[in-house]
Amino acid sequence: VTAADAAALVDGARAGDRGAIARLLSLVESGGPEADAALSRLFPHTGTTYTVGMTGPPGGGKSTLTDRLVARLRRDGEEVGVLAVDPTSPFTGGAILGDRVRMQGHATDAGVFIRSMASRGHLGGLALATPQAVRVLDAAGKPWVIIETVGVGQVEVEVAGAADTTAVVLNPGWGDAVQANKAGLLEIADVLAVNKADRPGGDETVRDLRNMIEWSGPRDWAPPIVETVATEGRGVDDLWDAIAAHRAHLERDGRLATRRAARLRDEIEALVAERLGRRAGAVCTGARFDELLARVAAHDLDPHAAADALLDPRGQ
Numbered sequence: 001v002t003a004a005d006a007a008a009l010v011d012g013a014r015a016g017d018r019g020a021i022a023r024l025l026s027l028v029e030s031g032g033p034e035a036d037a038a039l040s041r042l043f044p045h046t047g048t049t050y051t052v053g054m055t056g057p058p059g060g061g062k063s064t065l066t067d068r069l070v071a072r073l074r075r076d077g078e079e080v081g082v083l084a085v086d087p088t089s090p091f092t093g094g095a096i097l098g099d100r101v102r103m104q105g106h107a108t109d110a111g112v113f114i115r116s117m118a119s120r121g122h123l124g125g126l127a128l129a130t131p132q133a134v135r136v137l138d139a140a141g142k143p144w145v146i147i148e149t150v151g152v153g154q155v156e157v158e159v160a161g162a163a164d165t166t167a168v169v170l171n172p173g174w175g176d177a178v179q180a181n182k183a184g185l186l187e188i189a190d191v192l193a194v195n196k197a198d199r200p201g202g203d204e205t206v207r208d209l210r211n212m213i214e215w216s217g218p219r220d221w222a223p224p225i226v227e228t229v230a231t232e233g234r235g236v237d238d239l240w241d242a243i244a245a246h247r248a249h250l251e252r253d254g255r256l257a258t259r260r261a262a263r264l265r266d267e268i269e270a271l272v273a274e275r276l277g278r279r280a281g282a283v284c285t286g287a288r289f290d291e292l293l294a295r296v297a298a299h300d301l302d303p304h305a306a307a308d309a310l311l312d313p314r315g316q
């Protein structure tokens with residue numbers, strides 16, 4: 001991809017060309033200098049998309065609920081992008097293929113763009129690639145992007161938790177299950193969906209969750225808990241209303257801007273860390289490094305002094 005290609009892709013994506021959007025997404029997913037160049041071009045045209053994260057244990061119904069939320073948005077005439085993020089799979093794995101099947105009702109709808117993302121060797125990982133992919137859809141004029149993650153590992157929670165509104169999807173009986181990062185999930189939840197409420201134990205789970213949230217101490221937003229049956233579309237409007245209420249809460253008193261600025265700060269820090277890591281690799285090779293290493297190996301110099309010498313801009 002040349003600079004001219006990148007410019008054409010960005011123009012195409014902004015005009016809503018699906019081929020250009022898809023190519024830009026592939027580009028930002030693989031990372032590298034061309035991706036960075038394309039993103040610099042995109043960035044001025046971003047900042048209006050609202051992101052909704054969907055996370056929770058596998059099989060809980062996130063994809064089915066996402067499909068229903070997409071349908072709801074489309075009924076309101078809103079366009080939407082969906083990113084299905086799978087950090088566990090180096091390739092597009094089975095779980096995500098299943099997700100695509102569950103969302104294929106929207107496959108021919110020009111107002112919906114669905115994309116799977118796996119951890120295909122992006123330098124900063126999916127935690128860095130996902131916000132870039134959101135920017136592509138943002139510049140393409142999608143006012144909503146739903147980010148679904150496949151599981152509840154650290155990366156998934158990080159990715160989904162970085163959305164403007166994070167919905168955590170659980171099932172009846174979740175309170176009884178041994179879940180390593182139970183607390184972590186509740187911490188990032190702006191909205192809680194107890195899906196599969198057609199199964200026994202939904203009301204108890206809602207009660208348990210309400211207690212757990214109360215015990216966790218006061219917050220400025222108490223996450224609403226909504227019972228849903230995604231397969232039948234039950235409770236989906238309530239879930240949507242809860243998401244909209246959280247958005248309205250954030251938009252009051254500038255909370256959304258503060259939250260987004262905090263995220264941008266984290267992103268810049270991650271990028272600085274990535275660059276410093278690369279610089280460390282570059283500094284620790286070559287003749288000067290070999291010379292210092294030999295002195296350290298001979299115990300003529302200590303490792304700290306060697307590191308200081310390598311970082312000293314006056315060098316030598």
Ligand SMILES: Nc1nc2c(ncn2[C@@H]2O[C@H](COP(=O)(O)OP(=O)(O)O)[C@@H](O)[C@H]2O)c(=O)[nH]1
Pocket residue numbers: 057058059060061062063064065098099102195196197198199228229230231232
């Ligand atoms: N009984 C019942 N099954 C559901 C419900 N929602 C989803 N499912 C089923 O649960 C399975 C997993 O759903 P999926 O959306 O792929 O879950 P994900 O892994 O969280 O994305 C599928 O077979 C769905 O049809 C529900 O509300 N009730």
Ligand SMILES: [Mg+2]
Pocket residue numbers: 062063064095099148150
């Ligand atoms: Mg899924």
